[in-house]
Amino acid sequence: MSGISSFFGLQTSLRGLLAQQAGLNVTAHNIANADTEGYSRQTAELEAVTGLKLASGALAGGGGALLGGGVDVTAYTRARDAFADLQYRAQSSLHGDAETTTSALSAVEESLNEPGTTGISALLQKFWDAWQAVGNQPEDPATKSALAVTARALTDGIRALEGQLTAIGASATSELAAITDASGPVLQDAQAIARLNGEISTAVAAGRQPNELLDQRDKLLDELSAYGQVTITELANGSVQVAFGGVSTPLLVDDTTAWAPTLPATTLFATPTPGGKIGALQTLTQVPGGTIDAYRQQLDAFAGQLVADVNAAHGAPFFAPGGTTAATIAVDPAILAAPTTIRTTSLAGAPAGANDVALGVAQLRAGAADKIYAGFVLRVGNESLDAQRRETSTAATLASASDRRASVSGVSLDEEMANMIRFQRGYQASARTMSTVDEMLDTLINRTGRVGL
Amino acid sequence: MRITHGMAHRRLISDLQAAAERVDRAQREMSTQKRILKPSDDPIGAQRAILARGELAANAQYQTNVTQARGFMETTDEALDSITSLLHRARELTVQGGNDATGPDARKNIALEIDQIVAAVKMAANTSYGGVYIFGGTATTSPPYDTTTVPAVDTYGGDDNPIYREVGPGIAVAVNTRVDTAPSPLIGSGQTPGDTGLLRTLRDISDHLKNGTPADTEALRNADLQALERNLDDLSAARAGVGATIARLDAADARLASGETTATQLLSETEDVDFAQAALTLSSQQTIYEAALRSGASVIQSSLLDFLR
Numbered sequence: 001m002s003g004i005s006s007f008f009g010l011q012t013s014l015r016g017l018l019a020q021q022a023g024l025n026v027t028a029h030n031i032a033n034a035d036t037e038g039y040s041r042q043t044a045e046l047e048a049v050t051g052l053k054l055a056s057g058a059l060a061g062g063g064g065a066l067l068g069g070g071v072d073v074t075a076y077t078r079a080r081d082a083f084a085d086l087q088y089r090a091q092s093s094l095h096g097d098a099e100t101t102t103s104a105l106s107a108v109e110e111s112l113n114e115p116g117t118t119g120i121s122a123l124l125q126k127f128w129d130a131w132q133a134v135g136n137q138p139e140d141p142a143t144k145s146a147l148a149v150t151a152r153a154l155t156d157g158i159r160a161l162e163g164q165l166t167a168i169g170a171s172a173t174s175e176l177a178a179i180t181d182a183s184g185p186v187l188q189d190a191q192a193i194a195r196l197n198g199e200i201s202t203a204v205a206a207g208r209q210p211n212e213l214l215d216q217r218d219k220l221l222d223e224l225s226a227y228g229q230v231t232i233t234e235l236a237n238g239s240v241q242v243a244f245g246g247v248s249t250p251l252l253v254d255d256t257t258a259w260a261p262t263l264p265a266t267t268l269f270a271t272p273t274p275g276g277k278i279g280a281l282q283t284l285t286q287v288p289g290g291t292i293d294a295y296r297q298q299l300d301a302f303a304g305q306l307v308a309d310v311n312a313a314h315g316a317p318f319f320a321p322g323g324t325t326a327a328t329i330a331v332d333p334a335i336l337a338a339p340t341t342i343r344t345t346s347l348a349g350a351p352a353g354a355n356d357v358a359l360g361v362a363q364l365r366a367g368a369a370d371k372i373y374a375g376f377v378l379r380v381g382n383e384s385l386d387a388q389r390r391e392t393s394t395a396a397t398l399a400s401a402s403d404r405r406a407s408v409s410g411v412s413l414d415e416e417m418a419n420m421i422r423f424q425r426g427y428q429a430s431a432r433t434m435s436t437v438d439e440m441l442d443t444l445i446n447r448t449g450r451v452g453l
Numbered sequence: 454m455r456i457t458h459g460m461a462h463r464r465l466i467s468d469l470q471a472a473a474e475r476v477d478r479a480q481r482e483m484s485t486q487k488r489i490l491k492p493s494d495d496p497i498g499a500q501r502a503i504l505a506r507g508e509l510a511a512n513a514q515y516q517t518n519v520t521q522a523r524g525f526m527e528t529t530d531e532a533l534d535s536i537t538s539l540l541h542r543a544r545e546l547t548v549q550g551g552n553d554a555t556g557p558d559a560r561k562n563i564a565l566e567i568d569q570i571v572a573a574v575k576m577a578a579n580t581s582y583g584g585v586y587i588f589g590g591t592a593t594t595s596p597p598y599d600t601t602t603v604p605a606v607d608t609y610g611g612d613d614n615p616i617y618r619e620v621g622p623g624i625a626v627a628v629n630t631r632v633d634t635a636p637s638p639l640i641g642s643g644q645t646p647g648d649t650g651l652l653r654t655l656r657d658i659s660d661h662l663k664n665g666t667p668a669d670t671e672a673l674r675n676a677d678l679q680a681l682e683r684n685l686d687d688l689s690a691a692r693a694g695v696g697a698t699i700a701r702l703d704a705a706d707a708r709l710a711s712g713e714t715t716a717t718q719l720l721s722e723t724e725d726v727d728f729a730q731a732a733l734t735l736s737s738q739q740t741i742y743e744a745a746l747r748s749g750a751s752v753i754q755s756s757l758l759d760f761l762r
Contacts, residue, residue, distance in 0.1 A: 035459060109491045115502040115724060125510035132514045135619065136521050139585060139593050345591070351612055353585060353593030359619050365511055366504075366622075378500040381492025388493060399467060403460055410457030417757040 004052065004067065006444065009437035012051070015070030016430030019046055022073045023423040030411045038219030040078040040409040042211055047074045078211040084405040085218065089225035091398040093275035096226035098390035100280035101291075104172055105384035108295065111164035114377050120161060121373060123154045128365040135358035138344035148339035151331045155319070158303055162296065162326035169285055169292035176281040179227060180268060186244070186278075189224045190257045193217055197239035198255035204238035228276030246273040291383065298376045299326040306369040313361040316343055458756070465749040472742040479735040482726045489724040498723045505720040512713045515621055519706045521583075522618040523699060525628045528582040530695045533630070535577045536640075536651075537688050539570050543655060544681050546570075550662045551673035557665050564662035568605075571655045575600050575607070578632060578640050588632045588640070590614040597632070598640075607643025607652045609633040620705040626698060630691050639687050651684040 026044045033039040051069015058064055113119040130147040137143050178184055196217040203210035217240070224230050228245030235241060235254060244251035247268055250258055259268070272282040287293045303326040307319040317332040335342055345354035482488060492499040549555060550563045575598040578588045589597040589611030597611035613633050617625040632640040633650065641650015644657070658677045661669040 105493075106491075109493055112492065114492055115489060115499050115506065121503045121506065125507055129510060129514045132518060132619065136518060137583070137585070347591065347614065351591035351593075351614060353589065353616055354591035354614060355617065359617060359625065362619065363623065366507055370504075370507060374500045374503045377492050377503060378496050381494075381496030381499050384491075384493035385496055399464075403454075403464070406457055406460040406463075407455045410455075410459050412455065412457040414458075414757040417761060421761070 004054070006441060007437075008052065008067075008069070009440075010434060012068075012070035013430050013434035013437060015049060015072065016433065017427060019044075019071040019073055020423045020427040020430060024420065024427070026076065027416050027419045027423060031413065031416050034411040034413060034416075038215050038222070039411070040080045040211070040215055040218075041411045042076050042078050044073050045075040045077055046071050075209060076211060077209070078214065079409050080214075080218075081405065081408040084401065084408060085221075088398070088401040088405055089222060089230050091394060091401045092222060092225040093229045093279075095391070095394035095398045096228075096277040097275050097280040098387060098394045100277045101284065101387040102384070102391045104168060104280075104284050105291075105380070105387050107168050108165065108292075108380055109384050111161060111168070112377060112380060120154075120157050121370075121377075123150075123157045124370060124373065125365075126150050127154045128362055131358055131362040134342065134344060135355040135362055138355040138358055139352040141340050144339040144342045147342060148331060148336055151318070152336065155323075155329045155331055158299070158326050158329050162299055165292055165296050165299065166327075169290075169296075172281050172284045172292070176278065176285060179278060179281070186224065186227055186251070187257065187259065189220045190242070190244075190252045190259065193220050193224075193240070193242065194252050194255045194257050196220070197252075201237040201239045201255070210238075226277060228273060228278045245269060245276065245278055295376070295380065296326065298372070298379065300324075302326070302369055302372040302376060303329040305372055309364050309367060309369055310361055313357065313364060314343055315346060315357060318342065318361075458753075462753060465745075465753060469742075469745055469749060472738070472745045476735070476738045476742050479731065479738045482731050483735050486726055486728070486731075487724050488726045502720055502724045505716050505723060508716045509713065509720065511622070512709055512716060515619065516706065516709050516713070518618050519620050519702050519709065522620065522626060522628045523702050523706075525582050525585075525587060525618075526695055526699045526702065528580060529587050529628075529630050530692060530699075532577045532580040532587065533688060533692050533695065536574055537685065537692070539573050539577070540651060540681065540685055540688065543567060543570050543658065544678065544685075547658050547673055547677055547681060550658070551670060551678070553670070560662045560665055564659045567655055567659040567662065571605070571607075571652060571659070572600060574640065574652065574655070586611070587629060590629065590631070591616060607641075607656065608645070609640070609642045620702060621709065624705065626701060626705075628698065630695060637683075637687055639684075639691055649680070649683070651681075651688075654680040654684055 022044045023046070026042050030041050049069040049072050050066050052067040054065040054067060056062065056064040114121060116122070127147075127150050130143070130150040134143045134147050180186055196213055200210050200213050200217065203213065221230060221232065221240075221242070224242070224244065231243040233241040233243075237254075239254050241253045242251045245268070252258055269278065269282055272286060273279045282290075284291045285293075304324040307321075307324050307329060310318050311321065318335060320328075320330045320332045323329045343350075344358040345351065345356050347354045347356065481490060489495050489498050489502060546563050546566055550560050555563070578598050579596040579600065580587055581596075585593040586596055589595065590613040592611045592614075593616070595610060597609055599606045599608070599610065609632065611633070613631045615627040615631070616629045618628050619625050630639070632638065633642055638648060638650040641648045641652050643650075643652045645653075654677065657680070658673065661673050661677060
């Protein structure tokens with residue numbers, strides 16, 4: 001057995017010690033990052049070292065050999081499943097869409113106050129009741145002033161609702177602008193990804209595995225996917241090209257952001273892009289054709305019908321004839337100034353007790369206007385319910401996609417504890433081998449030649 | 454599937470959140486007793502609730518209309534009743550005045566009482582209900598008969614147009630009794646040509662009593678008494694009409710009341726919670742929530758760390 005150094009065993013033990021130490025370091029790193037968002041657990045990849053080549057004739061049979069020389073860390077890898085990432089980001093877009101739509105439609109629902117005693121439908125009932133009261137006592141000026149006040153409460157209510165719808169639309173528009181402008185999250189994320197692309201390609205070129213940088217980039221891509229659909233193309237140098245929101249120009253190529261930071265949302269997304277907060281906000285705010293716009297048109301139709309029907313039955317302007325939309329509907333100023341001018345009869349000479357006109361107006365109750373409004377509430381309810389269902393189902397799918405990913409990449413403390421014990425024991429055993437070799441050398445150095453002394 | 458701590462934690466929190474949401478929902482349903490708190494809870498139900506509420510509001514208003522119309526009719530009936538009594542007294546006086554045993558002075562006294570009856574009839578015809586002169590037609594703001602001018606003017610001052618009250622969708626009931634409409638006016642405009650109303654009859658009687666010629670006495674005994682009888686017949690016909698209208702109002706009221714019950718029931722079935730079910734749901738959701746808290750607390754506490762030494 002010639003050709004093996006007496007100190008070979010020491011070297012092998014040392015490699016063992018270092019490898020176990022590296023394993024323990026990775027475990028410590030994993031434990032420290034157990035709760036870090038976007039962190040993927042890492043593993044130190046170990047490989048047995050073929051250390052010593054023994055020439056032919058070294059063995060008793062005359063053959064040569066390769067003698068194992070311990071262990072080496074070949075790489076630090078991160079546990080990541082690209083397919084799980086893909087699924088997560090697709091669901092994240094859908095969920096961002098549903099979540100934004102739900103929150104806007106809930107605001108619409110809250111402003112309706114239906115069904116109940118404070119919404120437009122209740123005001124409308126009071127309005128018809130007031131006409132009946134005028135019909136019962138057409139000669140009494142008090143019923144007419146009560147009618148004028150009730151009518152104004154109704155028009156105020158309709159205009160307030162219209163104002164709230166406008167405000168919801170405006171806040172969605174400004175949210176959309178805030179997302180896509182130069183300081184908005186989309187371009188900020190894009191710039192951060194571009195910077196990481198640069199660092200990653202440098203590291204890859206130098207043969208290093210930039211795990212932490214990759215984690216950060218994946219986290220940013222996750223964030224981006226909530227705003228719109230993200231399509232990622234891996235480039236050979238380790239960086240990624242990102243297409244975003246269905247726009248033909250990629251958001252970023254390599255380490256440059258391709259989008260002009262000042263481009264307004266309307267230019268970027270000419271047609272509503274499906275998925276993501278941006279898609280949802282566009283569907284909500286588009287004029288014409290957006291959800292909020294459609295609601296306002298329906299409210300306008302209601303106001304227009306009410307004004308037309310009441311004025312026709314009244315035979316003279318009761319509502320100001322110019323105000324046929326929800327934003328402009330108003331009781332005619334002449335009526336408000338002098339409620340006694342409310343017409344109650346079409347008879348010649350207008351006898352005080354005649355009420356044919358008042359009864360005619362009161363008979364409009366439960367007519368076309370009431371039905372348009374009830375249909376409007378039904379529509380809001382249906383669309384909000386649909387958005388809520390989408391949110392619930394996308395949240396569940398997103399959670400399970402997130403679980404699948406965490407199942408691969410997440411840090412399990414139990415596992416790390418077990419690893420810790422494994423590396424600790426490994427370290428102890430390597431240390432024991434080293435001291436055994438040491439004792440062997442001690443025997444050789446200190447005891448040799450002392451037979452009989 | 455490999456379970457990590459972060460995952461278990463996230464799942465626990467989202468499950469707790471969902472359980473808490475269900476408890477909150479059950480609690481709100483319990484405290485509001487409403488199943489539909491916003492349209493999206495049940496869009497079709499919300500629409501139905503809005504329409505049912507409209508129906509209820511309309512129904513309540515129609516019931517108010519019926520009450521007012523009935524008051525109007527009852528006041529009319531009382532006025533017609535007092536006019537009837539006055540006419541009965543007038544007939545007694547006419548019979549007395551037509552008797553040959555009654556002397557001229559006595560006839561003049563009877564004529565004075567007849568004039569008083571005329572004034573009383575006009576007062577009764579000026580009856581108002583809630584500030585509305587019930588026999589004035591649509592001219593409801595001024596009394597139909599002049600009771601102050603001397604010498605007396607008997608001309609009817611109203612327009613005798615029908616007044617309608619709506620007691621149901623599209624159902625209008627005329628509530629006033631017409632008093633000066635051809636061919637046989639009930640009270641009429643006094644001694645105008647062709648008028649056969651009771652004022653005309655009473656004024657004729659008074660004139661005949663005052664004149665006292667044999668022809669006048671003959672008229673008292675025959676033509677005047679016949680005219681009075683006809684007026685009394687007209688009065689009872691008018692009162693029968695009032696009674697029939699009141700009966701119609703009562704029927705409308707009963708129909709409205711049953712409509713109210715139906716609409717209330719529909720509204721309640723649409724948007725109210727079933728109390729027993731809501732209570733059961735709340736308590737089971739609370740139990741589930743507490744169980745989730747308890748099991749969650751014990752699961753996230755333990756790890757291999759607890760057992761390594």
